[in-house]
Amino acid sequence: MFDAARARGLYVSLSDGWTYLNAGHRAQVPEKVSSAVSRAFRAAPLQANGVDGDEGTAVGLTRGDDYVAAARRAVADLVGSRPECVVLGPNRAALLSSLATVMPAKLRMGREVVLSRSDEPANIDPWVLAADLYGATVRWAEADLTAGTLPTWQYSDLIGWETSVVAVTAANAHLGTVTDVRRIADQLHAKSRGWLVVDATAVAPYRTIDMAAWGADVVVLDFAPLGGPEVGAMVVRDPAMLGELKLVEARTGRHSTPDPDALAARRLAALERGAVSPGLLGAVPATVDHLASLDEAATGTRRERLAVSLPGAEDYLLGLARHLVDGLQGLGGVHVIGADGEGYGSSFTGSDRVPRVSFLVPGLDAAFVGARLLDNGVVAQVVGLEDSALFDQMGVAEMGGAVCVALAPHNTRFDVDHLVRVIGGIV
Template sequence: MPDFDVDAVRKQFPALSEGAAHFDGPGGSQTPQAVADAVARTMVSAISNRGRLTPAERRADDIVIEARQAMADLLGADPGGVVFGRSMTQLTYDISRALAKTWGPGDEVIVTKLDHDANVRPWVQAAEAAGATVRWLAFDPATTELDDITPLLSDRTKLVAVTAASNLLGTRPDLDALAAAVRRTDALLYVDGVHLTAHAPVDMAFADFYACSPYKFFGPHCGVLAASPALLETITPDKLLPSSNAVPERFEFGTLPYELLAGTTAAIDFIAGLGGVGENRRERLLSSLMLLEIHEDTLRAELEFRLAAIDAVTLHGKAVRRTPTLLFSVAGHEPAAVSAALAARGVNAPSGSFYAIETARHLGLGDTGATRAGLAPYTNQSDVDRLVEAVEHLVN
């Protein structure tokens, strides 16, 4: 297996020239030059609504087709079931409202206390509007591992919404086991892959729906939902009368942002080029993400060890399987003050609950949360050193 060349990777991110050590990737990664170029190229090219008559129409159509295929390669999905939207939040609201049309009193929906609110509130609100019951799956605050879902499942369960990785703690639930339990019912499984997709190989075969955000994996700000075309055919969203009723277009409202889709394809090609090998893009993506996972986990383990050695620091994530994401508190310092002190030393590690409000409250951290340090492909040893030194400077 080839080595992961972090120096070569860093050279592709113009933003790093500003000199900050970026641990803010969970909120949105930095952007490689190739993605910016793809967006700019599209913006200055002749482009129109999709069609096959003029070069401008064909260019728009090709961009959409290519982006669907790129996302399918990244997620192990069917390109005919890839839906683009403004954000994961917007797409989840749209699907929750469409699905809830078939729910009623006596039906149940399961959400977790480990999730970002974008995979909680849309389902809670849709269930309440339909008169359905919401059931909560908790996690152990000590281990940050998700509880067993089996006691909550029944023949009344319509949908289970769960994260592939906690954006606050990095915890990666055992989705294979959870999906197997859900499959023993007729419930649908909706997975929030926003935080996981940037850090590990994905095969969405275990999920009915998989939602993610390209701007978390080096692309532009937009959202993606993947499902089987056959499943999407059974769902009827509210839409404009003259708009297409075809899948997946009937879930995409208004003209798609072609420049953002071009950037999404470029981001996926960038990931495939992170040292991966294979005969096709899917194989190169899986190979690259395996290399990336090793690089990030190695640095995460060192950072975790060094932060744990500082008496004033409390680390909150203890799950066996995690993304390279650490949540920590510093005794005697409010989370916002910790981030401000780090920022003053050129280290970008923000604080808060990061919309995982149920998670932060369940941990006893309240709505202010704690400080989060997320690693990325461009994180190097110097970044880790700078973060640790900045924390040591704060407490000494």
């Protein structure tokens, strides 16, 4: 069972007196994670010979190499994959850019890329640039501008045999509306050999990710919104699928023939444009362990503990989100984006939303509202035109932007009530 008081005690940083409701933008770092970073930066240059022998450390490697391998295992546990399928990088935008630029065969003239207007720029821009470079046509899935959802029925018309890539987010980062990824995957794989690329960043802090159940070919995510380091990860369904990409790989000897596993490893390494500090990667396992330990009664493997801990935490946070929506709507002068009167609260369930809520105060810029919140000790994210393609479509930017509340395990009912009181003082 999720214990909110215990979870709050895992974040030493909360003692500074601020109320943090901006987990989607700059999540608070649990003490377990910050300690792991400190240890990893100190130990990364040390030789690993004779240390962690149970891990099978190879001769000549450093502890930093161990941290890289451990990070791959942690990411694999988080998404339900294998370590050899994991690519690490500075963030998901850089990894997607790296992937898109080595796909000339899949993005050539005559091929199509299907994107969504409900996605963040990080999941749109790399594909638009690559399609423009190689000649592919970009087709757009439109969002329901009333609820902020992404209707999946439209993909039956958007996807055809010439579709090479479909990129979607598993959930909108600012509204929390969840996409039916599996339905899109079924439509794509029934009509073409295209890849489904899923941005899982917004759901990873709240739900267990099952890459196979989604039918995804590639999954990307950032660790900062999970309370982790500034690190991104990309997971491919099978390293063999990278064989059709135009990768610049390290060459073997003239007459040598690499085994398939070594070749797959080199292909993954070719996508890692620029090494990530082992000190940061040393905190990735601690981040996943933190999520897996939110329910202290959870037992078993890390993957099994995630499956127990995350649903309980999400149920608790969805309750806070419903309380927030009710409080804001009760003020009368606040517009909760995606809300439809009282129906929004009843539809804010675990089946179709994660605990993210965005609102605006008509007549006031979001920057002003955000500043008033800061004056009263509340930290929330101010979302502008450059941050959300969906809000651009909704006309939110023309109304001065929006304030996004992204809940984390350390948040409480008091935090929500404090924000509502502050907003009530300015409407």
